[in-house]
Amino acid sequence: MPQLNGADGDDLGASDELIAFKDEGEQEEKRNVAAERDLDDVKSSLVNESETNSGSDSEADRRPKPNPDVESRARQSQLFEEALRRQQDGGLFQPSPYVGYPFFMIPDLGNLCSPYLTNGALTPSARPYLPFQWPLLDVPGRAAMRDTATPTHLSNSVPVVQHPHMSHLHPLLPYSSLTCMSRTPHAACYPVSPGGMAQIPHPLGWLQGQHMYPIAGGFTPAALAMNAGLVSSSFSPRLVPTPQSSIPHPAIVPTAVKQEPGVSSQPGKSAPDVKQEKDDERRPHIKKPLNAFMLYMRDERPKVVAQCKVKESATINQILGQRWHSLSKEEQAKYYELARKERLLHSKLYPGWSARDNYGKKKKRKRVKSETQLEGKTSVVSLRTAGRFVWSR
DNA sequence: GCCCCTTTGAAGACA
DNA sequence: TGTCTTCAAAGGGGC
Secondary structure, three states, X not given: OHHHOOOOOOOOOHHHOOOOOOOHHHHHHHHHHHHHOOHHHHHHHHHHHHHHHOOOHHHHHHOXXXXXXXXXXXXXXXXXXXXXXXXXXXXXXXXXXXXXXXXXXXXXXXXXXXXXXXXXXXXXXXXXXXXXXXXXXXXXXXXXXXXXXXXXOOOOOOOOOOOOOOHHHXXXXXXXXXXXXXXXXXXXXXXXXOOOOOOOOOOHHHHHOOOXXXXXXHOOHHHHHHHOOOOOOOOOOOOOOOOHHHOOOOOOOOOOOOOOOOOOOOOOOOXXXXXXXXXXXXXXXXXXXXXXXXXXXHHHHHHHHHHHOOOOHHHHXXXXXXXXXXXXXXXXXXXXXXHHHHHHHHHHHOOOOOHHHHOOOXXXXXXXXXXXXXXXXXXXXXXXXXXXHHHOO
């Protein structure tokens, strides 16, 4: 963590340090830690602590008041990993390239569409395949807990709104739910294949979620599930490769590019070349897994919006950045752990994927921006560089 | 309609 | 090995 960069007294980045610390004691503690470990060790220890403590009530009692939502998600992650190990150890299911993906633990698409009874309870046939069903059982409680267990910096006078993405309502999701949740209450519809199941009601709505990873190879989740022997083959859709373009998944982000037909705006490139290039840009791509801070932002952004009555993401992110640094290491550890599992799942889903694949998917930031930052009051680049310098030793 | 802003972390590129 | 760059999310604002 960059805030530890003062461990050995060097003042790299000190002049432009903006990070607000909660208290000196915490900072002092972190300094001591930094003197003993490097970044990886610290993060690793945070994770280990998190895992070790998760099973101990007494330990949990001693901890600062945790965010129950994060807690539950961490638990989900743990459960998911255990399920993953069971599968890989020759458990119930045959290994598959997507063995780690919880979706494929669903027995059939009939129940897949709705493994819950109308009263919200799981159907008996679905239960054995849904190790993460428990979150649904106490939705109101969890929602209340989360909303009341806000960090201390949240004012009681500020009304806390329910998370718009209602992530706790998606019981089929283990840790991947963290990034598979739709933030908007849109209709749960996932076009599986032409002529196939057009509408999949909740809980499969997450398949269309904001960060849901697209399925490699152009197969739909349902088809892959069927392929893995988890879904009755009598159920339509069949194992049919689905053009990726037919999967309007938010995680497969087409970059909207305005195309002037037949006109090349780039010197030295023919119109077809430019068209091809822009088609490539527009082509859906696999997104990077979210890091710890991104996961934190996703959880906390609605609270900040509600509390601070601001909408500008830049401002919100500044606030979130400060709050991130004010988190206890236990709280941060939960997010580091979630992010680690996020990367694990991502690597299992897309073994050949590289972050480099997405280079150029976003418009390159102008060099002048970095220079501006160096001159500006925040000096983002120098600050972050300084932090890395210390941590990497 | 596209890009910038703003944050942190991860990963790739490069010297 | 150290440093720099890019991308991941979000949505208002500027051009």
